[in-house]
Amino acid sequence: MNHTGALVSARGLTKIYEGPPEHVAVGGIDFDVRRGEAFGFLGPNGAGKSTTMRMIGCVSPRSGGELTILGHDAARDRRTIKARLGSVPQDDTLDTELTVEENILIYGRYFGLRRDVIRERTDRLLEFARLTDKRASRVQDLSGGMRRRLTIARSLVNEPDLLLLDEPTTGLDPQARHLLWERLFRLKQDGVTLILTTHYMDEAEQLCDRLAVMDGGRIVAHGSPRELIERYVTREVLELRFPLDRHEQAAEKARGIGERIEVLPDRLLCYTSDGEAALEEAGRRGLDPLTALVRRSGLEDVFLTLTGRTLIE
Numbered sequence: 001m002n003h004t005g006a007l008v009s010a011r012g013l014t015k016i017y018e019g020p021p022e023h024v025a026v027g028g029i030d031f032d033v034r035r036g037e038a039f040g041f042l043g044p045n046g047a048g049k050s051t052t053m054r055m056i057g058c059v060s061p062r063s064g065g066e067l068t069i070l071g072h073d074a075a076r077d078r079r080t081i082k083a084r085l086g087s088v089p090q091d092d093t094l095d096t097e098l099t100v101e102e103n104i105l106i107y108g109r110y111f112g113l114r115r116d117v118i119r120e121r122t123d124r125l126l127e128f129a130r131l132t133d134k135r136a137s138r139v140q141d142l143s144g145g146m147r148r149r150l151t152i153a154r155s156l157v158n159e160p161d162l163l164l165l166d167e168p169t170t171g172l173d174p175q176a177r178h179l180l181w182e183r184l185f186r187l188k189q190d191g192v193t194l195i196l197t198t199h200y201m202d203e204a205e206q207l208c209d210r211l212a213v214m215d216g217g218r219i220v221a222h223g224s225p226r227e228l229i230e231r232y233v234t235r236e237v238l239e240l241r242f243p244l245d246r247h248e249q250a251a252e253k254a255r256g257i258g259e260r261i262e263v264l265p266d267r268l269l270c271y272t273s274d275g276e277a278a279l280e281e282a283g284r285r286g287l288d289p290l291t292a293l294v295r296r297s298g299l300e301d302v303f304l305t306l307t308g309r310t311l312i313e
């Protein structure tokens with residue numbers, strides 16, 4: 001373990017894709033992932049999340065900086081690290097012609113595990129992934145959620161200390177997402193450290209103990225979801241929508257309501273500690289919105305405050 005006691009530690013971690021044109025995908029980031037936590041990289045498409053994950057997964061070499069994983073240098077000790085890592089890439093790489101069980105078997109053989117060891121683990125993994133009754137089904141016959149759960153089960157065949165998940169629930173319906181979250185909670189309880197990327201703020205809030213908010217290849221803020229919300233935004237937000245042709249005029253009239261106003265293309269956000277009071281103030285100023293909503297601030301608001309943009313564009 002390194003001096004910070006972290007399971008993964010990065011200092012000035014950089015990835016430059018050689019051009020032309022040369023592209024700095026990750027521009028010198030620092031972070032520490034602690035044992036047993038769920039650590040998330042939250043950011044929009046192109047922020048550099050997958051590139052960072054590929055460097056942690058030892059599949060893409062860094063261009064600069066330091067990266068220590070499980071006490072080893074990512075460039076020097078790739079094989080040692082990979083033996084203790086599980087990785088769930090953004091796109092499933094299952095063999096769709098083969099059965100559920102065969103996919104796990106092949107993956108286990110890749111790690112050099114004996115067949116009887118894999119068989120024994122497969123029982124537990126399928127139970128964990130709620131796929132026991134699909135054991136002999138071909139992957140092509142599984143739903144998206146089942147495939148994701150199989151990919152996760154497969155990635156656990158080497159009993160990793162650290163599991164990397166790149167956008168684990170993208171493309172899944174709400175029910176499948178919730179089941180996956182619940183399974184990931186279970187893994188964390190069992191002591192597996194999770195590192196995941198997401199552009200869903202609800203996922204980040206639900207799953208992650210700590211987050212690094214990324215934008216343009218940099219970490220713009222980090223902390224627990226609650227810390228980020230307390231540090232960067234007010235407790236409540238008043239959201240007002242107007243007919244598009246009155247939007248600008250309304251923004252002018254709303255100026256000064258609450259502590260800060262964000263003007264989005266389709267709505268105004270008034271950040272305030274007291275949403276109801278802000279709504280009353282809007283009424284006194286003669287604002288007549290189509291809809292008005294008072295809600296608690298979330299990570300989306302943090303991202304907007306830090307970057308001036310919404311998370312999902």
Ligand SMILES: Nc1ncnc2c1ncn2[C@@H]1O[C@H](COP(=O)(O)OP(=O)(O)OP(=O)(O)O)[C@@H](O)[C@H]1O
Nearest residue numbers: 017023024025043044045046047048049050051052
């Ligand atoms: N192999 C590559 N060669 C050149 N540029 C790349 C390569 N892979 C990624 N990039 C660029 O690096 C930047 C970061 O990409 P990355 O995939 O890490 O972002 P991301 O935050 O994971 O977004 P997404 O959710 O779309 O995967 C993007 O501008 C992307 O176009």
